[in-house]
Amino acid sequence: MIMIWQPEICILVGLLSILLSSIWRDDLILPISAVSVLGALYSLYTISEVGLSYWSADMLARGGKAIVLLTSGLIILMVYQYLDRKGMSITLILSAILGSMVVLSSQDYLLLFLGIELIAIPSYVLCSMSNQSDYASEAGLKYFVMGSLSTLLFLYGVSLLYMATGS
16 A cells, blocks of 8 residues: 555655755765655556555556656756755755645545645745845745635635535
Protein backbone atom coordinates (compact mmCIF):
# COMPACT_ATOMS: atom_id res chain seq x y z
CA MET A 1 0.00 0.00 0.00
CA ILE A 2 2.85 2.38 0.71
CA MET A 3 4.25 1.74 -2.77
CA ILE A 4 1.57 4.04 -4.20
CA TRP A 5 3.05 7.02 -2.34
CA GLN A 6 6.69 6.17 -3.06
CA PRO A 7 7.37 9.15 -5.40
CA GLU A 8 5.85 11.57 -2.88
CA ILE A 9 7.85 9.98 -0.08
CA CYS A 10 11.07 10.43 -2.11
CA ILE A 11 10.33 14.13 -2.57
CA LEU A 12 9.37 14.54 1.10
CA VAL A 13 12.57 12.83 2.30
CA GLY A 14 14.62 15.02 -0.06
CA LEU A 15 12.81 18.12 1.17
CA LEU A 16 13.49 17.31 4.82
CA SER A 17 17.10 16.33 4.07
CA ILE A 18 17.76 19.64 2.33
CA LEU A 19 16.08 21.50 5.16
CA LEU A 20 18.38 19.84 7.69
CA SER A 21 21.58 19.78 5.64
CA SER A 22 21.34 23.45 4.67
CA ILE A 23 21.98 24.35 8.29
CA TRP A 24 25.51 22.96 8.19
CA ARG A 25 26.58 22.50 4.57
CA ASP A 26 25.33 24.30 1.49
CA ASP A 27 27.25 22.16 -0.97
CA LEU A 28 24.92 19.17 -0.46
CA ILE A 29 21.74 20.94 -1.52
CA LEU A 30 21.99 20.34 -5.27
CA PRO A 31 23.01 16.63 -5.03
CA ILE A 32 20.26 15.88 -2.52
CA SER A 33 17.64 17.59 -4.66
CA ALA A 34 18.85 15.75 -7.76
CA VAL A 35 18.77 12.39 -5.98
CA SER A 36 15.27 13.02 -4.62
CA VAL A 37 13.87 14.10 -8.00
CA LEU A 38 15.56 11.22 -9.85
CA GLY A 39 14.50 8.76 -7.15
CA ALA A 40 10.90 9.92 -7.43
CA LEU A 41 11.11 9.66 -11.22
CA TYR A 42 12.47 6.12 -10.95
CA SER A 43 9.85 5.11 -8.42
CA LEU A 44 7.07 6.22 -10.78
CA TYR A 45 7.87 3.31 -13.04
CA THR A 46 8.12 0.72 -10.28
CA ILE A 47 4.66 1.23 -8.79
CA SER A 48 1.72 -0.76 -10.05
CA GLU A 49 -1.49 0.68 -11.39
CA VAL A 50 -3.54 0.52 -8.20
CA GLY A 51 -6.17 3.03 -7.29
CA LEU A 52 -7.77 3.82 -4.00
CA SER A 53 -11.00 5.69 -3.47
CA TYR A 54 -9.05 8.89 -2.82
CA TRP A 55 -5.77 8.32 -4.69
CA SER A 56 -5.08 7.52 -8.33
CA ALA A 57 -2.00 5.74 -9.63
CA ASP A 58 -2.98 5.26 -13.25
CA MET A 59 -0.87 6.03 -16.32
CA LEU A 60 -2.24 9.56 -16.67
CA ALA A 61 -1.27 10.51 -13.12
CA ARG A 62 2.15 8.87 -13.47
CA GLY A 63 2.76 10.60 -16.81
CA GLY A 64 1.80 13.97 -15.35
CA LYS A 65 4.06 13.37 -12.37
CA ALA A 66 6.92 12.46 -14.71
CA ILE A 67 6.45 15.73 -16.63
CA VAL A 68 6.33 17.70 -13.36
CA LEU A 69 9.48 15.99 -12.06
CA LEU A 70 11.45 16.45 -15.28
CA THR A 71 10.59 20.12 -15.69
CA SER A 72 11.13 20.93 -12.03
CA GLY A 73 14.47 19.12 -12.04
CA LEU A 74 15.55 21.25 -15.00
CA ILE A 75 14.27 24.39 -13.28
CA ILE A 76 16.25 23.58 -10.13
CA LEU A 77 19.40 23.06 -12.20
CA MET A 78 18.91 26.32 -14.09
CA VAL A 79 18.09 28.64 -11.18
CA TYR A 80 20.39 27.15 -8.53
CA GLN A 81 23.30 29.52 -9.13
CA TYR A 82 21.07 32.62 -9.03
CA LEU A 83 19.34 31.91 -5.70
CA ASP A 84 20.14 33.97 -2.61
CA ARG A 85 19.10 31.46 0.06
CA LYS A 86 19.67 28.16 -1.68
CA GLY A 87 18.44 25.81 1.06
CA MET A 88 15.19 27.59 1.71
CA SER A 89 14.47 28.17 -1.97
CA ILE A 90 15.03 24.56 -3.01
CA THR A 91 12.96 23.38 -0.03
CA LEU A 92 10.08 25.59 -1.14
CA ILE A 93 10.41 24.41 -4.74
CA LEU A 94 10.35 20.77 -3.64
CA SER A 95 7.28 21.37 -1.49
CA ALA A 96 5.52 22.91 -4.49
CA ILE A 97 6.52 19.81 -6.49
CA LEU A 98 5.03 17.65 -3.75
CA GLY A 99 1.81 19.65 -3.92
CA SER A 100 1.55 19.27 -7.69
CA MET A 101 2.08 15.52 -7.36
CA VAL A 102 -0.72 15.36 -4.80
CA VAL A 103 -3.02 17.34 -7.12
CA LEU A 104 -2.28 14.97 -10.00
CA SER A 105 -3.21 11.88 -8.00
CA SER A 106 -6.10 13.16 -5.90
CA GLN A 107 -9.59 11.84 -6.43
CA ASP A 108 -11.04 13.54 -3.38
CA TYR A 109 -11.81 17.22 -2.83
CA LEU A 110 -9.91 17.32 0.45
CA LEU A 111 -6.71 16.02 -1.14
CA LEU A 112 -7.20 18.37 -4.07
CA PHE A 113 -7.51 21.31 -1.68
CA LEU A 114 -4.44 20.24 0.32
CA GLY A 115 -2.42 19.83 -2.87
CA ILE A 116 -3.43 23.25 -4.18
CA GLU A 117 -2.49 24.85 -0.88
CA LEU A 118 0.80 22.95 -0.87
CA ILE A 119 1.53 24.55 -4.22
CA ALA A 120 0.29 28.02 -3.32
CA ILE A 121 1.89 28.69 0.07
CA PRO A 122 5.49 28.04 -1.06
CA SER A 123 4.78 30.13 -4.15
CA TYR A 124 3.78 33.09 -1.96
CA VAL A 125 7.04 32.81 -0.03
CA LEU A 126 9.14 32.37 -3.18
CA CYS A 127 7.48 35.43 -4.71
CA SER A 128 8.30 37.66 -1.75
CA MET A 129 11.78 36.32 -0.94
CA SER A 130 13.95 38.56 -3.11
CA ASN A 131 16.37 40.83 -1.28
CA GLN A 132 17.22 42.93 -4.32
CA SER A 133 13.74 44.26 -5.08
CA ASP A 134 11.71 46.64 -2.96
CA TYR A 135 8.52 45.42 -4.61
CA ALA A 136 8.97 41.74 -3.67
CA SER A 137 7.16 41.92 -0.34
CA GLU A 138 4.32 43.92 -1.91
CA ALA A 139 4.01 41.37 -4.70
CA GLY A 140 4.01 38.51 -2.18
CA LEU A 141 1.27 40.17 -0.15
CA LYS A 142 -0.88 40.82 -3.23
CA TYR A 143 -0.34 37.24 -4.37
CA PHE A 144 -1.36 36.00 -0.91
CA VAL A 145 -4.56 38.07 -0.91
CA MET A 146 -5.53 36.84 -4.37
CA GLY A 147 -4.71 33.26 -3.40
CA SER A 148 -6.80 33.54 -0.25
CA LEU A 149 -9.73 34.82 -2.29
CA SER A 150 -9.42 31.96 -4.78
CA THR A 151 -9.18 29.45 -1.91
CA LEU A 152 -12.34 30.91 -0.43
CA LEU A 153 -14.18 30.60 -3.74
CA PHE A 154 -12.95 27.03 -4.21
CA LEU A 155 -14.14 25.98 -0.76
CA TYR A 156 -17.47 27.72 -1.30
CA GLY A 157 -17.94 25.91 -4.61
CA VAL A 158 -17.05 22.55 -3.11
CA SER A 159 -19.48 23.12 -0.24
CA LEU A 160 -22.26 23.99 -2.73
CA LEU A 161 -21.42 20.88 -4.73
CA TYR A 162 -21.51 18.77 -1.58
CA MET A 163 -24.82 20.33 -0.59
CA ALA A 164 -26.34 19.57 -4.00
CA THR A 165 -25.09 16.00 -4.38
CA GLY A 166 -24.53 14.81 -0.81
CA SER A 167 -21.13 13.32 -1.53
